[in-house]
Amino acid sequence: MGKDFIKMKHSKILIIFFAFFASNILHAEQTKPLRVMSIDWTQTETLIALGIKPIAMAQQSGYEAWVKAPAIPSTTADVGLRTQPNLERLSELKPDKIFISPMFTSLIPKLSHIAPVTNITLYKQDNISWDGFKTFTRRLGDETNAQAEAETLISSSEKKLADLAGQIAKDTPPLLMVQFMDSRHVRVFGANSMYKVAANKIGLETAWKEKTNAWGFTLVGIDKLMNTKSQIIIIKPIPVGAAENLQQDLFWQYLVKQSGQPALIVEPAWSFGAIPSTVRFAELLTNTLSNKEKQ
Amino acid sequence: MRVFPISFIAILTACVALFMGWQLSLNDSFLHNLTSLLQPNWLSDNSIKLHLTWWPRLFTTLICGAALATAGLLMQQVLRNPLASPTTLGVASGASFSLMMATLYAPWLIELSHSLVAMTGGLMAMGIVFALSWRRALSPTIVVISGLILNLYFGAFSSVLLIMNQEKLAGLMIWGAGSLTQTGWGNVAYLAPRIFALILIAFLFVKPLTLLQLSESGAKSLGVSLAKLRVICLGLAVLLTSLVVATVGIIGFIGLAAPAITRLIGVHRLLPKFLVSMLIGALLLTLTDLAIQRLPGLMSIMIPTGAATAALGAPLMLWLLPKLAMRSQTHTETILTRHSEQGRYLSKYTIWIALGIVFTGLFIFSSLSIGNNGWSWIFTTHNWSVLEWRLPRLLAAILAGAMLATAGTIIQRLSGNPMASPEVIGISSGTALGVIVVLFSGLSSSLTGMYIGGFIGALCAVGLIILLNRKSGFQPEKVLLTGVAITALMSAVQSIVLAGGDPRSYQLLAWLAGTTYYVTTDALIPLTTVTIILIAIGFICHRWLDILPLGEASTRALGINVSRSRMLLLLLVSGLTVSATLVVGPLSFIGLMAPHLARLLGFSRAKEHLVASIMVGSTLMLFSDWLGRQILYPQDIPTGMVASIIGGLYLMWGLRRL
Numbered sequence: 014m015g016k017d018f019i020k021m022k023h024s025k026i027l028i029i030f031f032a033f034f035a036s037n038i039l040h041a042e043q044t045k046p047l048r049v050m051s052i053d054w055t056q057t058e059t060l061i062a063l064g065i066k067p068i069a070m071a072q073q074s075g076y077e078a079w080v081k082a083p084a085i086p087s088t089t090a091d092v093g094l095r096t097q098p099n100l101e102r103l104s105e106l107k108p109d110k111i112f113i114s115p116m117f118t119s120l121i122p123k124l125s126h127i128a129p130v131t132n133i134t135l136y137k138q139d140n141i142s143w144d145g146f147k148t149f150t151r152r153l154g155d156e157t158n159a160q161a162e163a164e165t166l167i168s169s170s171e172k173k174l175a176d177l178a179g180q181i182a183k184d185t186p187p188l189l190m191v192q193f194m195d196s197r198h199v200r201v202f203g204a205n206s207m208y209k210v211a212a213n214k215i216g217l218e219t220a221w222k223e224k225t226n227a228w229g230f231t232l233v234g235i236d237k238l239m240n241t242k243s244q245i246i247i248i249k250p251i252p253v254g255a256a257e258n259l260q261q262d263l264f265w266q267y268l269v270k271q272s273g274q275p276a277l278i279v280e281p282a283w284s285f286g287a288i289p290s291t292v293r294f295a296e297l298l299t300n301t302l303s304n305k306e307k308q
Numbered sequence: 309m310r311v312f313p314i315s316f317i318a319i320l321t322a323c324v325a326l327f328m329g330w331q332l333s334l335n336d337s338f339l340h341n342l343t344s345l346l347q348p349n350w351l352s353d354n355s356i357k358l359h360l361t362w363w364p365r366l367f368t369t370l371i372c373g374a375a376l377a378t379a380g381l382l383m384q385q386v387l388r389n390p391l392a393s394p395t396t397l398g399v400a401s402g403a404s405f406s407l408m409m410a411t412l413y414a415p416w417l418i419e420l421s422h423s424l425v426a427m428t429g430g431l432m433a434m435g436i437v438f439a440l441s442w443r444r445a446l447s448p449t450i451v452v453i454s455g456l457i458l459n460l461y462f463g464a465f466s467s468v469l470l471i472m473n474q475e476k477l478a479g480l481m482i483w484g485a486g487s488l489t490q491t492g493w494g495n496v497a498y499l500a501p502r503i504f505a506l507i508l509i510a511f512l513f514v515k516p517l518t519l520l521q522l523s524e525s526g527a528k529s530l531g532v533s534l535a536k537l538r539v540i541c542l543g544l545a546v547l548l549t550s551l552v553v554a555t556v557g558i559i560g561f562i563g564l565a566a567p568a569i570t571r572l573i574g575v576h577r578l579l580p581k582f583l584v585s586m587l588i589g590a591l592l593l594t595l596t597d598l599a600i601q602r603l604p605g606l607m608s609i610m611i612p613t614g615a616a617t618a619a620l621g622a623p624l625m626l627w628l629l630p631k632l633a634m635r636s637q638t639h640t641e642t643i644l645t646r647h648s649e650q651g652r653y654l655s656k657y658t659i660w661i662a663l664g665i666v667f668t669g670l671f672i673f674s675s676l677s678i679g680n681n682g683w684s685w686i687f688t689t690h691n692w693s694v695l696e697w698r699l700p701r702l703l704a705a706i707l708a709g710a711m712l713a714t715a716g717t718i719i720q721r722l723s724g725n726p727m728a729s730p731e732v733i734g735i736s737s738g739t740a741l742g743v744i745v746v747l748f749s750g751l752s753s754s755l756t757g758m759y760i761g762g763f764i765g766a767l768c769a770v771g772l773i774i775l776l777n778r779k780s781g782f783q784p785e786k787v788l789l790t791g792v793a794i795t796a797l798m799s800a801v802q803s804i805v806l807a808g809g810d811p812r813s814y815q816l817l818a819w820l821a822g823t824t825y826y827v828t829t830d831a832l833i834p835l836t837t838v839t840i841i842l843i844a845i846g847f848i849c850h851r852w853l854d855i856l857p858l859g860e861a862s863t864r865a866l867g868i869n870v871s872r873s874r875m876l877l878l879l880l881v882s883g884l885t886v887s888a889t890l891v892v893g894p895l896s897f898i899g900l901m902a903p904h905l906a907r908l909l910g911f912s913r914a915k916e917h918l919v920a921s922i923m924v925g926s927t928l929m930l931f932s933d934w935l936g937r938q939i940l941y942p943q944d945i946p947t948g949m950v951a952s953i954i955g956g957l958y959l960m961w962g963l964r965r966l
Contacts, residue, residue: 078476093941093943094471094472094943094944095814096814096815097818097823097825097946099937099941099943101694101697102942104693104697105691116811116812117815118754119815121755122826123825194482198482198489226810230809232482232610232807232808232809234491236491239353252411253416254419257419263492285811
């Protein structure tokens with residue numbers, strides 16, 4: 014009987030212990046948010062837009078210069094270069110989950126020692142569209158227990174874009190969206206680019222029909238931009254010196270004259286971003302176009 | 309002149325004319341298109357396009373080609389080194405570096421004048437090279453080495469800037485790949501008078517240069533001031549190069565290939581050599597550019613001409629190699645590989661001290677580091693888990709440093725060329741090419757994929773080196789030239805990839821910079837085994853390494869089969885380089901610097917030289933790996949870059965004493 018008692022006691026203790034731990038874990042899950050981080054700026058951007066505070070990110074100063082919004086929470090640590098995040102620092106931060114994009118697959122053997130690594134693809138040929146962005150956002154939401162936030166982000170963005178579409182003049186010609194690399198070379202954005210998704214969502218077409226790379230652009234000399242009846246949109250930043258050169262460049266002036274519209278300059282969003290960047294760019298674009306109408 | 313040179317130039321001209329005719333017969337009548345040069349029809353798109361883009365581009369290529377060929381010939385003539393070219397003296401990398409710095413930290417300078425910034429950078433690089441080699445009366449060898457070191461130095465700094473500011477510097481990569489797109493006559497109007505004047509001045513020096521060609525002492529006795537002549541001619545070459553580099557970007561290979569081809573087709577007197585080189589340079593560049601413009605669809609946009617000349621020039625160079633009559637090795641024997649009598653001897657004692665230093669270094673560097681809470685010493689924090697991250701990297705750094713140092717020592721002694729290093733003979737480049745192909749063909753972006761690709765690339769490079777040099781008995785200079793060609797091909801492909809702005813290219817850049825980042829604990833055991841075996845073989849061969857630098861005749865007299873020993877040593881070098889490269893990336897400079905440093909420390913007998921350079925190599929790598937993780941914390945600066953920045957400084961200091 015003594016034995017039985019001990020047995021019972023044991024199992025009781027076990028049950029009590031188990032219950033205690035389980036409640037602890039459940040408790041922790043409810044109060045402590047998942048500690049996640051991402052190497053990729055597009056993922057970081059989306060995570061922050063979902064209301065998650067990533068514990069770490071890579072190349073913070075670069076994000077601030079190129080992605081700009083949404084703003085990085087003050088609690089987010091910088092782990093250095095995207096190509097080689099500082100592993101010691103990352104392991105001290107004890108993340109629960111690390112997100113990467115396929116560009117950084119070579120980091121998996123190292124990163125997986127720190128936390129489970131989730132590889133999410135966005136930028137690849139024929140994947141960049143509003144549906145692609147939605148899938149990407151939902152996937153990140155699933156991975157971070159933020160399904161509801163993902164749906165909210167998607168629907169509020171769609172509403173916002175629909176509003177913007179209403180402000181666009183119906184007779185706007187197709188857009189030739191270029192970003193100057195130096196005074197003679199541009200990235201022209203076309204199929205598979207975030208800029209095209211943004212333009213299409215507000216009811217505009219893109220003028221560049223040539224093949225683009227997985228990031229949605231073609232790098233060309235400006236001599237390849239002839240014969241496009243379009244509205245030229247210059248996406249900032251314009252490299253130093255290029256603006257002066259363009260004013261003196263006979264060929265560029267001929268191109269602008271031929272397009273039939275003065276070229277417009279738009280503030281940039283992250284060229285390889287997802288939903289937050291798309292909405293931001295759509296706003297900037299709408300503002301620029303409607304300012305032009307007013308003039 | 310004989311028939312061959314004339315017919316060669318005639319064929320080139322015919323090709324250029326053919327392409328021009330093709331372009332001019334498109335869209336409109338030939339005559340209309342031709343007149344668009346001077347009198348464009350402002351109502352016709354086609355005419356405007358020809359007038360503002362095609363014609364200026366044609367003239368730019370002709371002028372640039374001629375300028376680069378002249379610069380190359382001047383340098384090869386003055387430095388008496390067939391490997392000398394406008395890029396050898398650090399001009400292009402100096403220009404590129406100053407543009408990067410200006411773009412990042414002083415944009416107003418670029419607004420002031422883009423060309424001026426680039427030219428200042430180029431001239432400053434040249435000034436440093438002169439300053440370093442002044443005490444040796446600008447001796448050709450010292451000039452070439454100084455240029456090489458400066459190149460590596462700027463290259464390392466530029467890569468650091470690049471991986472930290474990839475978005476901001478994207479435009480500069482296009483310039484670096486040499487795109488010749490023109491949108492008006494501005495560049496032609498700027499370049500033509502300046503280059504014409506410089507070339508005219510160069511012609512004034514044909515006579516003294518002819519004397520120099522005969523012999524140094526002969527020239528001296530005839531009253532030619534060597535230092536003055538060298539300063540003027542190199543200065544001219546630098547001005548020519550920096551003008552071209554500043555306006556259109558970096559154009560590879562023309563400066564090296566045009567004079568080389570001229571020599572090959574049998575032009576030996578200096579004046580015709582100048583004229584023929586200029587013609588060949590101009591025609592080659594123009595032909596390449598015209599051909600590229602005719603490529604279908606987007607191919608023509610994605611391949612910048614400057615990089616393409618380098619890529620096309622490489623096979624040309626490889627094909628020409630067996631035909632190249634080389635001087636024997638003794639002729640190129642240099643100060644740095646000279647068999648010095650008062651070489652320092654190593655006692656067993658010193659070896660223990662050196663080993664002690666390496667292990668103390670390992671101990672300190674693995675325990676002391678910046679962390680989330682500032683500097684920390686592992687014995688006070690007891691946070692032993694960080695060793696998991698630090699130790700494999702530090703150990704791999706030591707091993708890789710040792711292997712590359714051994715490879716470098718062997719190849720420098722073998723070739724008697726101070727520019728030789730495992731990187732220069734093309735094995736690292738082969739590895740890198742393999743990795744580029746794997747990454748960008750979409751085959752794989754995992755580490756295993758990169759390793760396999762790299763390994764296959766390295767094997768191809770070694771195969772090519774052996775195939776092309778078997779007949780000539782592995783003559784060191786030819787082996788080096790093979791390497792130069794493979795390296796040129798690799799850097800061309802790399803700059804095309806970087807110019808394209810594909811975000812994946814930065815992962816490649818980080819790997820190419822040479823980092824121990826990816827080393828895992830599992831990789832250490834095979835790496836250690838391979839290192840010990842290969843270095844042991846190196847020591848077994850030390851007698852060859854003592855004898856081979858004495859020259860072919862003496863080596864044979866001592867009963868050694870020159871060809872076979874060279875081939876075996878070459879295979880050993882390949883093994884060392886491939887294993888080091890696959891684990892820590894193609895670290896570009898340890899193999900070059902460690903043997904130099906060991907020699908500057910006074911060790912010249914093969915065995916001592918090997919031991920000393922292994923010690924130098926591994927200590928330098930160890931320290932670099934640690935420093936790279938601290939200096940810009942939390943950014944992780946690749947080991948290879950840090951090593952070359954530290955080692956380069958010491959080398960420059962050492963050069964002054966030489």
